[in-house]
Amino acid sequence: METSYKGTNKMITGIVFGVLTFWLFAQALLNVVPSVQKDLGVSSGTVNIAISLTSLFSGMFIVAAGGIADKVGRKKIANIGFVLSIIGSLCLVLANGSVLLIIGRIITGLSGACIMPSTIALMKAYFEGKDRQRALSFWSIGSWGGTGIASFLGGAIASSLGWRWIFIISIIVAILGMLLLKATPESKQKSEGAFKFDYTGLVIFIITMLALNVYINFGATLGWTSMISIVLIVVTIIGLIVFIKVESNKKIVLIDFAVFKNKAYTGATISNFLLNATAGTIVVANTYVQVGRGFNAFQAGMLSLGYLVAVLAMIRVGEKILQKVGAKLPMIWGSVITTIGVALMGLTFLPGVPYSIAVFIGFALFGLGLGFYATPSTDTSVSSAPADKVGEAAGVYKMASSLGGAFGVAISAAAYGAVAASGNLESAASIGIIVNVIFGIISILSIIFLVPGDAGKTSTAPKKSKANSQRPITE
Template identity: 70%
Template sequence: METGYKGTNKLITGIVFGVITFWLFAQAMVNVVPAVQKDLGISLGMLNVGISLTALFSGMFIVAAGGLADKVGRKKITNLGLVLSVIGSLCLILANGAVLLIIGRVIQGISAACIMPATIALMKEYFEGAERQRALSYWSIGSWGGSGVCSFAGGAIATYMGWKWIFIFSIIFALLAMWLIKDTPESKGEESGAFKFDFSGLAIFIISMLALNLVITRGKDFGWTSPLTLGLVVVFLIGLIVFVRVEKKMDHPLIDFSLFKNKPYAGATYSNFLLNAVAGTLVIANTYVQVGRGFTAFQSGMLSIGYLVAVLGMIRVGEKILQRTGARTPMIWGAILTTIGVAVMGLTFLPDFIYTVIVFIGFAVFGIGLGMYATPSTDTAVSSAPSNKIGEASGLYKMASSLGGSFGVALSTAVYSAIKSVDAAATAGIITNVVFAILSLISIMMFIPKNQGGDKSPQSKGQPTPVTE
């Protein structure tokens, strides 16, 4: 949609605030489990369900919300997400038991599904070339860096003000975001003919994802070979096959599989899934140093502070390398450094002091790798998608993040808990994540061309990359 409007720093700030609201209620919640459990008087199992619902509903609805943003307006869907964020946070502030907690977490998940792809699409629409890459760097700082910032901030707020204040701050950020983007013109994809929403595809997708989520999160409780777990696996596999067949026959499918014919987009999305799966490292390393090395929760958190600083510091560096060399080089080096950073954490035979130093360095190198990868990958996904499907393409890309993280954490913890020796369990769990990082590197090398991105490419002029079979 041509409006002549050019994106501003005010728009970038509003979008980053919107993205941070997601991390305030997603990441901070993980850090305040004892306080919430004591205050609301609910079981740990019920609280864990409440925590996981946000990621689940975000993952299930993010592609639908991205496609809807292309059709009805990206600004409208961003604002809808921010309003839902306020409502969801209010539910948690007013909660005195499990009911409002669960309702609030579901609403927050749908809120995140609206905010993530619609804000990426706004940045694609109103920024070009180097300016778009700069805008996406700040988006990545809000997203990749926001998880670490909000984790620390959430702990501090909960300790000194009470856990409900986290959600008061979330509401403040959401309201500020709405005010900052209010003057931005509406943006839609050009579409011919009447739009029909794919309700059948969404229903099949939700059932399949619910079955997969239950297998990943509750498989150990149910028993990995129990009839219930195996039945859920069958439901997921049949649902997946039916979903693909139904989608290929739809005029307006929930997921347009033709997007993956574009090799750069496919490479960015596959590698994004796999590098997010490496998030299992954070769980394994933090658990191991507490159980196997006697660290407190605060000490283990301090071990990973280098990761947070490195991610935040390297995002703009990745953007600058992208502009000089194209996306392939920083994406490859990002995956290599991530692999090295994760691998050294598996050296559990080292004595305490040396291992502590190695883990601190490993976390920092891990953060450098992810920070270097973030903007080139997001820019490749955004610039390679057709302009009328950028919301849907962004939704798919972000769904890869959510599902990758869930899958990686579940598989890593399953490997870790299957081995009795704590040292050996940690090493095996870390090796699992090294495999994810190596597979990510392979997908980048196979799919991302040498001339992808950078100031002199078609992307710098706001043109989509030609589709490559």
Template identity: 60%
Template structure:
């Protein structure tokens, strides 16, 4: 749809508020799990499953929602997502047991699947050049900075008002977002004959993701060599192979594999998955200091205040480094800093005061790294795909975020719970955090092996064109 509309600060604020709602209903529960568990009287495994469902369902449906938004309208799908969040939040406000908790988390997963790719596509369509990079930086304030904001805010709300009030605030931000984007014109691409939805690939993808998530979160409960666990592993492996065969044999595959021919998009998406998996460090650190050190939800949230400040402060720095030296340099530095920050958190043998200081420093360094990574990764991934594929590409990129976060959370909690079963909470925390160091190290390898040095170069009508003037590479 052609329009002369240009993105403005009102639109951008509405988009940021919309993105923040995801973190308010997703990240905050990670930081107040002991409070939720005490209030609801459910097991840690059941609570972990319920919490991870939001990331799982958003990850499963986000590509479909992104592709649908390309055809039906990015603003329309974003609006549907915001309304779904209100419904899901109400479920959690009034839940008294696991059933409504799970239903609310699933609805919020659908909400995130709609909001995240549609808002990125709106930014791509209504902002250009440096303005787009600035807009993506602010979008990253909500997306990457949201984890730090809600880590602090969630602990404060849970301690002073109760954990259910987190979702009251989520509804307030949702209503503000709906108001601020109401005047944004619709944007969508024209339908084509090849745009028929790949239902078979979609169904197989769901089966694979559910099987993988369940075996990670409940494998220890079932027994790793039990028939149930082995069956789930078989579904994951065989289903994954079948899925690849389906999407590569169709022109309208559920995931457009051809997008991954772009090495910039591939490097950013793979590393994005792995660095979002590192979010598991937040739940391990917050749970440990509450269970092992007697901290309150608010006190544990205060430990990550430096993380919040530095993520927000460094996002624009990452944008400037992108413009100065290309995407690889800030992304590499980011991974190194994330690894260093988590290493500091693993020093659980230290006495209370010293460990508290070390964790604060660790969270701060961790936040600096994620802040530097956010804009170079998002801008490089999204700017290198055709406008007609903006929603789908944004969906794939954000699918890597949500699935990375979901599986990182599941694996971190599984490692923590498994080691804690031997009665040593300090060793459990160190083991869970070490898993996240491995994720960050793999992200570093992915960047070094896929993202070229220097500035992004893309093909336009057969000619290689530099997106920014070439300068000294890393």
């Protein structure tokens, strides 16, 4: 039957808690590596692998989870994500060696794959127009700002209570999120007979994504042109070709490529991939100021504090601008401001204090631009997706975020490392930053040429009659 349920602030809060509990688990470990390594008696290599596994498993399964959410229920898949987050966090709380550390990180990757697309889909289902844009602003605060929030809170909690308390708090946040979502009715596409799923497509997709993610995350360790790396690239290319061919000839598919016929959705997804790729800036800048300029970890972290403040402050502003002028302009402004901020961090020829000022302003502009961009981009991707495939489309959009960030970090670190090997750290940092400036410029071009001028303008959306209004199906 149909439901006239409209989303509430309680629902928004529960969803934001879900997004934050994933980031609290996924990001906070980066800040406590020495403590975890010492406490558990494991090597730094083991901890680094554990860190990579969450993004690896999230990236592999996020599209599948979004597609399944459309079919079996978005709230159901979100709740599965909450439960997986609790189990994953509990594994780290109880860990006394590498086994539970690794298992916990894998489970949390799966939790993120469930939570991210299903919560976007719930917001599309139960909010419309400006209300949806407002809801997505808070979702963006949890997602885009979550990495900074988790990084800051993770360090503070670890310093005062111990690193295991990060994951105890993550469990509490997840439980609260589930309770807040309890009153939200189920949402899924209209059922047509028995449940059917593209298992063949899923297997091909997982193999392809596994090869790609292993290459991105471990290419530097394996050697970018080693035999193993070459095999991984070949598997990725062949897997992609086979996947497209198989999916093009089936009725029940994992990814409906028809969503990419919508230029607005394609532009939002491509620019999302590229702006997330500029995350490589953070790695290059933080490494350079510590190795090349003698900053300690705390001082380097303070330089990026402006990023956290700006991205959190500007996301709601981006929403308001979206409602005034549509999505295209704030997406372009956001990409331009982000690119300028990135470029400032490449001015390594500047002496001590001026360079520190340039980096601080650069990080602030980086966050400012992403704040402008976040809600208009997410709203464009959601509003452009078919109502029965919004979970799947959201999964692809969020996979672009994960892959973009992983690509950007890997390519930037490789560029920096290649030049730094000669001993010229100043040039290494400049070249590593230039790579990210290029990502930003291509992102701007993708928005200019693909996103239509009326995207996100609620006044231009066709009005739906009550009889024909597409409401989620509940059972």
